[in-house]
Amino acid sequence: MKEKVLDLIDKLEPELNDLSLEIYNNPELGYEEFKACKLHTEILRKYGFTIYDNFSGVKTGFKAEYKSLKDGLTVAYMAEYDALPGIGHGCGHNLLGAVSTGAGIVLKQIIDEIGGKVIVFGTPAEETSGAKVIYVENQEFDDVDIAMMAHPGNEYTKSGTSLALEPIQFEFFGKTSHAAASPEKGINALDAAISTFNSINALREHIRSDSRVHGVIIEGGKAANVVPDYTKVQFYVRSTTKTYNEELLEKIKNCAKGAALVTGCELKITKYEFNYDNMVTNEILSNLFNEKIFEIANITMSEPSKNTGSIDAGQVSQICPTIHPYFDITNDKNIVAHTREMAKSTLTDYAKKQMKNTIAALVLTAAEVIQNDKLFEEMKLEFENTEK
Structure with a gap:
């Protein structure tokens, strides 16, 4: 043969x-x-x-x-x-x-x-x-x-x-306002995006050492003197097993949900690529x-x-x-x-x-x-x- x-x-x-x-x-x-x-x-x-x-x-x-x-x-x-x-x-x-x-x-x-x-x-x-x-x-x-x-x-x-891979996208919808004259009238979508990153960084202490979470801010605002009303962030969530990765993904989603709640933004969650x-x-x-x-x-x-x-x-x-x-x-x-x-x-x-x-x-x-x-x-x- x-x-x-x-x-x-x-x-x-x-x-x-x-x-x-x-x-x-x-x-x-x-x-x-x-x-x-x-x-x-x-x-x-x-x-x-x-x-x-x-x-x-x-x-x-x-x-x-x-x-x-x-x-x-x-x-x-x-x-x-x-x-x-x-x-x-x-x-x-x-x-x-x-x-x-x-x-x-x-x-x-x-x-x-x-x-x-x-x-x-x-x-x-x-x-x-x-x-x-x-x-x-x-x-x-x-x-x-x-x-x-x-x-x-x-x-x-x-x-x-x-690594199992879950791509996740968060879009935050706020309200524009003059960042100096009337900031209290705005809802800052960039704050929601940054809060999401901070919450995920705090979460790292409590996830498996062989998991990975990494992301970028795709859209973060247009001008420094305007309260951003829209931001978009994308993350990859990776783990050695599919089962654990699905658990971790839910925790990542909760970070974004918490950020939306504390800032008053609306949140849209989507998957921007296929999961592996x-x-x-x-x-x-x-x-x-x-x-x-x-x-x-x-x-x-x-x-x-x-x-x-x-x-x-x-x-x-x-x-x-x-x-x-x-x-x-x-x-x-x-x-x-x-x-x-x-x-x-x-x-x-x-x-x-x-x-x-x-x-x-x-x-x-x-x-x-x-x-x-x-x-x-x-x-x-x-x-x-x-x-x-």
Whole structure:
């Protein structure tokens, strides 16, 4: 099986390199990735996948599916392809997408033998309001047994955690007045905004040390001699678990409600972006991937970083066993994500070699799970008993 998979990857490599390069040369922001989406679906259609365009109401999303005649598990790979403003593919999504699509194509060519279904989800806009959130809300992952992806980075890192994220916006409505001649006739919306920040800062003593609350004042008034009648503030609320983050969010809302009450302002609370759930790595699935990458390329995966942000793959990990490891694309460990240097690294021969190794590990991981019922049952049991 291993030699067959490696041979299939070698034959597919030129097309994957072209796919990655074309997307690199044509960077598109989230929900504007029309060219990238078309490039992915063209190669998947060529290799016999059924394509669902405008998937789940997302114009630049897709689902590519192939079901063998032999029953088995459903394996999903998630392809990202959005770029960053100003620096292009500084997060390496041109290469990430090629890895997921490549893994789907290679698994498809062996799945008639081992059974099951392979899906490649095109998942736009990970950098902003990720489409995985929409897919999960629309129950598109409900029939998926395992989901996988691998993200470019500056070292091979095990799949770990991410922070649950709740974006919250507070708008305060007061009353203008002359700030010097008749301040008593005004209702100061800026005071409400500042009071909210102060209350949240006081709350920090009583929240978990691994939670994060950070925000900005988007609108704070127009002139120093006019009592501001409108302010808008936005916060991100993050925690290691979705359950605790929802509790913390209510406390943050109460800070704003208290500020509105004490200043006499009206308050409007909205969510200005999608919320992201925390990433829950399935350790059995993760360990299997780690074994495969070692078997293929003698690579030992590093422990995941304790400092983390938020990713929309977290949503998927709440639905089915999921992994999100990182693979190395540069020998220069000073190069970090969201930089032009990281973008350029995706084009190197070193990155292309690691792309092939990662695809092989993703495919062989899926193949073993499909063929080992006991292993999959252990994964399901872990998933069901892991705190979300």
